[in-house]
Structures are given as C-alpha cells and as structure tokens.
Amino acid sequence: MQLSQPFTHERLESLDALRGFDMFWIIGAEEIFHRLAEITGTPLWHSLSEQFVHPAWNGFHFYDLIFPLFLFLAGVATPYSIGSQLSKGKSRKSLLYRVVKRGLVLVLLGVIYNNGLEVRPLAEIRFASVLGRIGLAYMFANIIYLYAHQKGQFIWFGSLLLGYWFLLLFNAAPGYPMGDLSMEGNFASYLDRSILPGKLYLGIHDPEGLVSTLGAIPTALLGIYAGTLLKGTPAETKKATAVKLVIIGLVLLLAAQVWNLVFPINKNLWTSSFSLQCGGLSMLLMALFYYVIDILHFKRWAFFFKVIGMNSILIYMAGCFIDWKYSTNAFFEWLLQLTGDPYDAVVFVFCLLAVQWAFLYVLYKNRIFLRV
Numbered sequence: 564m565q566l567s568q569p570f571t572h573e574r575l576e577s578l579d580a581l582r583g584f585d586m587f588w589i590i591g592a593e594e595i596f597h598r599l600a601e602i603t604g605t606p607l608w609h610s611l612s613e614q615f616v617h618p619a620w621n622g623f624h625f626y627d628l629i630f631p632l633f634l635f636l637a638g639v640a641t642p643y644s645i646g647s648q649l650s651k652g653k654s655r656k657s658l659l660y661r662v663v664k665r666g667l668v669l670v671l672l673g674v675i676y677n678n679g680l681e682v683r684p685l686a687e688i689r690f691a692s693v694l695g696r697i698g699l700a701y702m703f704a705n706i707i708y709l710y711a712h713q714k715g716q717f718i719w720f721g722s723l724l725l726g727y728w729f730l731l732l733f734n735a736a737p738g739y740p741m742g743d744l745s746m747e748g749n750f751a752s753y754l755d756r757s758i759l760p761g762k763l764y765l766g767i768h769d770p771e772g773l774v775s776t777l778g779a780i781p782t783a784l785l786g787i788y789a790g791t792l793l794k795g796t797p798a799e800t801k802k803a804t805a806v807k808l809v810i811i812g813l814v815l816l817l818a819a820q821v822w823n824l825v826f827p828i829n830k831n832l833w834t835s836s837f838s839l840q841c842g843g844l845s846m847l848l849m850a851l852f853y854y855v856i857d858i859l860h861f862k863r864w865a866f867f868f869k870v871i872g873m874n875s876i877l878i879y880m881a882g883c884f885i886d887w888k889y890s891t892n893a894f895f896e897w898l899l900q901l902t903g904d905p906y907d908a909v910v911f912v913f914c915l916l917a918v919q920w921a922f923l924y925v926l927y928k929n930r931i932f933l934r935v
Contacts, residue, residue, distance in 0.1 A: 638786020
C-alpha cells in the first residue's frame with residue numbers, strides 16, 4: 564500500500580465519477596434525509612429516509628446498493644488495469660501475486676477499520692468487514708479473469724450463483740428445517756459461527772461473513788464483464804454499448820424478481836437474487852454515467868464526484884484516524900449557531916461533507932492517491 568500518483572493506464576472517466584457518487588453516500592450524505600425526516604415529520608422525507616437504511620432481513624432499499632455497486636466498479640476497473648497489463652505481456656503469475664496481495668491488504672484494512680489499532684483478545688475482534696468482503700470477492704473474481712476466457716467467466720458466474728443457492732437450499736443450521744433462510748437457521752450463518760474466529764457483527768450472524776462471499780463474487784464478475792465491453796468499444800459504437808448495458812441491466816433485474824419468489828433478495832446473505840438485483844442496477848447506473856460523461860462529454864458536473872472516487876479507500880479509512888465531526892465544528896460552529904435549531908442538524912451534514920471533500924480536493928490537486 565502506498566500514496567502515489569494514479570495508474571497511468573487508460574482511465575474510464577465515468578468510472579471514477581460513479582465510484583465517487585457511490586462513496587458520497589458512504590461518507591455521510593444519507594444523513595440529510597434522516598435529519599429532514601426527523602425535523603419535518605412528513606411522509607415524503609420519512610419514505611426517502613427509509614431508503615437509506617438496510618431492511619432488517621429480506622427486502623431491498625436503495626442503501627443496499629451502495630456496497631455492491633462499489634464491488635461492481637472494482638470489477639469494471641479490472642480490464643483497464645489487469646487486462647492492460649496482460650496485453651502488455653505481463654505474466655499471469657506476477658499479476659496473480661498483485662491481485663492476491665491487494666485482496667489480502669483490503670482484508671487487513673477491514674480488520675483495522677472494525678477494531679482500530681488497539682490490541683484486543685481474539686474473542687473481541689471482528690474479522691469480517693466491508694473491505695474484507697471487497698478484497699476477497701475482488702481477488703477471486705480477478706483470479707477467474709486471469710485464468711478463464713469469457714465463456715469460462717460466464718460458467719463461473721452461473722455456477723457460483725446456483726451453487727450458493729443449492730448450498731442454502733439443501734442445508735440448514737442444526738435443529739432447523741432444510742433450506743431455512745432465517746438469521747438463526749440459515750446454513751451460511753451457521754458455517755460462519757463455526758469457522759470464523761472472533762465475534763460476528765450480530766452475534767449469530769455477520770452480513771459480511773465468509774460464506775456469503777460466494778454470492779458476492781458474481782457481482783464483481785458482472786463488473787468485469789461490463790468493463791470488458793466498455794474497454795473494447797470503438798468511438799463509433801459507444802452508444803450501442805451503452806444500450807447493451809441497459810438491456811443487460813433490465814434482464815438482470817427481471818431475473819432477480821423471478822428468483823426472489825423462491826430465493827429472497829437479502830443483503831445480509833448476499834443471496835443470488837440480491838446479486839442479480841444489484842448487478843442490474845449497477846449496469847443501469849454505469850450506462851447512465853458512461854453515456855453522459857464519456858459519450859455526451861458532459862463532465863464538469865461530475866468533477867465533485869471524481870475527486871471523491873479517486874481516493875475512495877482513503878476517505879473510507881480516514882474516519883478511523885480523523886474526527887470529522889470535531890473538524891466540522893471547528894470550522895463551522897459559527898454557521899450552525901446562525902442557523903439554529905432544528906435545521907442546524909441538516910446544515911451540519913452539508914458542512915461535514917464539505918470538510919471531507921476539501922480534504923480530498925487538496926490531495927487531488929497534489930496528485931496524492933491511496934493505492935492498494
């Protein structure tokens with residue numbers, strides 16, 4: 564891991580912007596809706612606020628897309644990074660080392676994010692994490708990309724989705740009926756309880772557990788497929804590629820709704836239907852950003868998100884070491900006093916986002932990027 568200039572390989576501008584749009588919600592923008600819902604008490608703001616919390620178990624809200632979209636975009640970047648290195652003659656062995664190293668570094672960063680740098684007893688450490696899930700799913704998807712042609716990647720994609728479904732369909736925790744998908748009875752959570760050291764996020768279940776990574780790898784593979792389409796597109800067929808992404812996205816969404824009838828859309832388990840749901844929405848968002856930024860060349864509006872997207876891991880980890888709320892109060896306490904109760908809570912969120920963005924902008928201007 565190092566701070567450096569970004570890769571010199573060909574960049575997809577819409578990819579950086581969409582990654583930044585995704586991170587925008589992770590660094591605190593969803594609080595705007597929560598605060599407005601509390602202040603106004605109106606059904607509209609409450610409905611919007613509800614979309615920025617995860618369902619208790621089955622179901623789908625907009626906020627469920629944030630994590631899978633980031634993983635999907637990591638896949639989109641693969642043909643531009645690993646693929647470009649392959650085409651330049653880099654050996655698969657050296658690239659495999661790079662992919663495994665990056666995956667394991669993300670797992671380690673995830674442990675640090677969860678537990679800090681404090682030394683704790685093993686039983687108090689949570690090993691499963693968002694970054695760990697990204698690291699493992701990215702790693703395995705990229706290994707498939709390195710050693711399988713596109714047809715083989717499709718086979719892996721379908722086999723993982725079906726295999727994970729069969730694993731949960733024909734098994735359950737001891738004492739529960741076969742195919743039980745409750746938090747207590749599902750087989751994935753039971754295996755996590757049995758094999759993962761330390762503690763799970765919910766005691767009996769962890770939404771970033773090891774076994775449910777099987778459902779996340781196809782999300783990264785979908786991103787790799789999208790990236791392969793985009794990288795191989797000549798200028799005259801860019802619109803056709805965008806349309807193809809839209810069609811694929813709609814087909815995936817339809818398939819997700821059908822599968823949901825027998826294998827519920829569930830982020831906690833990253834079910835196969837959830838993977839298709841998020842893959843479809845990610846395809847549609849990728850098509851939209853690609854069309855607006857890379858085809859129509861409307862780019863200025865996206866600069867705000869690009870600054871965030873090019874240092875996504877850094878801003879995610881920065882919360883472990885920087886007290887953003889303290890910094891925001893230090894700069895904007897006067898404005899919050901002028902605003903007064905109750906809307907000072909909303910203004911605070913905008914100020915918090917401004918402080919984080921300004922930090923990222925300074926890094927961007929000095930070409931400092933966290934490279935894992």
